[in-house]
Amino acid sequence: MDLVAFVGRVLFSLLFLGAAFGHFKDSAAMTEYAKAKNVPLAGPSVLGSGVLLVLGGLSVLLGVWADLGSLLLFVFLVPAAVLFHDFWKQTDPATKQIEQVMFSKNIALAGASLVFFTGFATGAIGWTLTGPLL
Template sequence: MDVVALIGRILFALLFLGSAFGHLAKADAMAGYAASRGLPQPKLAVLGSGVLMLVGALLVLLGIWIDLGALLLVIFLIPTAVLMHPFWKETDAMAKQNEMIAFQKDIALAGAALLILALYAGYGSELGITITGPLF
């Protein structure tokens, strides 16, 4: 099961590593989208969320304080779902559907990150191949 847990961590982290790269490499373009959603200091928000995803994903991927890494991803995902994908505000049916899918994806990923946090905080290095035990 250790290998299965490691593969699961790798697959989970890859999504966030790709997104973090996009946030950091294309900050100006992404800041325009964040500004259209009404975020104050949109470029700072994009860069900050990119760093949050990068650090969280690397911790989960590498097996270093996985519980902290998962918590950082939850801290990114919940506000992102609410602030960037408010499907309840959309009037166009297609836009509403797209935002609802993005919202539900972020909430589901937050749930998975919470599960990772709970499992690794509870079982520590007994679960999967890790470099350190849990921080919490």
Template structure:
């Protein structure tokens, strides 16, 4: 069972790392999308969220500063769900469905991360 824990951690950590790197490497596109959602300080929000995602992913992968990394990810995911994937404000059914899926994904990831805070044994940590 320890192997499953390690595999899951690696996949989960890499997911957040890749998402964070995408925020930074696709900065202009992410900034435009963030501006369209009327998020204040869009450029800083994109950079900050990218760094939070990278830090959180690394904390899960390494087992270092897990509490801080996970809490930052939870806050980011909930804010992104509410501010960025506000499906209730869309009229177009396809757009509404897509945003609702993204909203629910973010909430589910935040819930999974909160459960990770209960794990006491971060075996295979640095």
């Protein structure tokens, strides 16, 4: 079972590490998008969220204080869902549907990050380099 959990961690983490790369590589475009969504301090928020994604993604992937890493991803996902995927404000049906799917994806990933947190905190998920921090 540890192997299956590890494969799940790799797949889960790759999504966030890829997103982090985009936060740094395309920070100007992402900052403009954040400004359009009325995110306060858009530039620093883009870079800060990129840091959350790197730290959380690597933590879960490598199993270094992975409980904390799981919570960092949760802290990224819930505000991102609410701020960037506000389907309830959309009037165009196609846009509304896309935003609702993206909102649901982020909330589901937030739930998965809490499941990972619980697994890491209780030691139920093996193959980690450190024990839980919290």
